[in-house]
Amino acid sequence: MRGNAWKFSGILDVDWEICSYLLVRQLADKGPVTEEMLGEHCLVNVDPDFPKKVRKGDFVVAGPNMGYGHDHDHASMALKGAGVAAVLCENSAPYFLRNSIDHGLPVIELPGIMAAVDTGDDLEVDLRAGKVVNHSRPGHELTFTPLPDFLLDVLDAGGIYPMLKPRYEGSAGR
């Protein structure tokens, strides 16, 4: 994966900074809520122009406790809908990490990432090798312990449900 970095400091709550929960509820009153709908509002409470500026395949770089707060999964949908290819963070709130992987969005916990990357940097991320190369800072490379194979398989499938569908479809015989 290769794309540009968008760096955010401070606590990013799933229900406010990443994507307003009130907005999700208001959208849900009108019908099904999609990743694309939420992507238009991703991180606007921190950077109002982010959804317009971010390009498909870019990375969000964040500090400690990325995805703070509730276990609400709409934040993962918003990031994915905005086109974010992966989240690289100092560490992640556990529910945000699980929900993101289940939605097919990689979240990589990588201490030191905030110091190693600036907004606009050209990053190359290899999930299976556990490697981040910052092409904007020649010679700058970070390594991390890759996720186990069973979670990489979920990401490859595009999420937990695309992975499970062929295995379980029709199993009830109803």
Added chain:
Amino acid sequence: MGQTIIEKILARASGRATVAPGDYLEVTTSCPTVMAPHSAMDKGAGLITEWNAKIYDPTKVMLVDGHLGATASHGAAEKRKALREWAATVGVPEENMWDLGRSGIENMVAVEQVWALPGECYFQGVNGHISTAGALGSFASALSFGTAAYLLRGVNWVKVPQTIKLVVTGEPRADCTPRDVSEYVLGQLGPSGAVGAILEWTGPYIDALDMEGRFAICSQALFTGAWTAIMNPDDTTMRWVGERIDTSGLEPQTSDQDADFAAVLHFDVDGLTPRIVPPPQRHEIHDLKDYLGIKINRGFIGSDANGWLRDMNHAARVLKGNTIAHHVILNITPGTPRVLKGAVASGAFTTFLESECVVPTPNEGMEWGANTPLTDGDVCIASAQTNYPGRMGGKTSQIFLANPAVVAASCIAGEIVDPYEYFEGK
């Protein structure tokens, strides 16, 4: 090297002799899974019927309405109907439906029914505040978007977390609730002080606490970035359990003295005064005295932090003989029917009516704006869990979080006040 309670539970649940932080495991449990109509269909449940797929055990699914209550908003009628139809299709028995009149906040019903068993994992479809059930000595976690995946497979994955041991001593001021202790510790840890870890609450303060207070403390774990919270079962725990279910066959676990904790942190809460969390950041915890005099027009007492019977009685102590200010609406929502019945028996319910409060049906209710919602410009003092903009409705409304005594006293005064006069020397 000994093991922590969490490591022992996860070893049992994965069929291993021992486990260590960082291990990835596949785990199972005999505990049921709670789903709730307000969110279930968004968490993959709809795919199960769409795919004509079989779930691992329909009798292990409990459907509990802890969020919609008697609201007319939030798509309540349609969501309730959709989940009932889903349940009938996948074969969930009728007696597993916990709907209005029988239901309450999911986490509170789960511990009142002891669906979360000491010594086992407990996976709930909804609500990260299910850390509440850690007070029973369970490893309690929400499944969230992975709910349907768990229902299909009957297996969940965990990465064994580190355990941070908290040792709490001292006695807070009489107008505090266990929530204030939890907020104080959060303030000391900071929002990133325990990311991904388990908070193991111990110490003389915890030992002396009743189960309701222990549940309330455990309910707030995620605000520290922790995954969940746990307490070591003792006589108090097993009395609560034994009054509700057959305890034969249970295997409660406790941490070894020489277990490998990531940190052991001591907190002295002696003389602690009420905490307040001003909007909009959940993790900025302050002393109440720094926010006195702020005008409010709405109040809320409830949620799994303060919707317990002990909280109803705590609020009634302030409200007795007083009425709230005429420009204020104070919503007091008992967490479950058990709590409401207890408030009727203790006289707290009558006090609420005489004080001109509104008492909706047991539920989350106002916590997420499902009844008496806020609108732009409203200022609310609430014993809720969260205060981010729009949580109770109204983008520019403000929510200050504090304990029920603070809420009640502030609603009488029409501004944020210190409730200690209602407790001093009494």
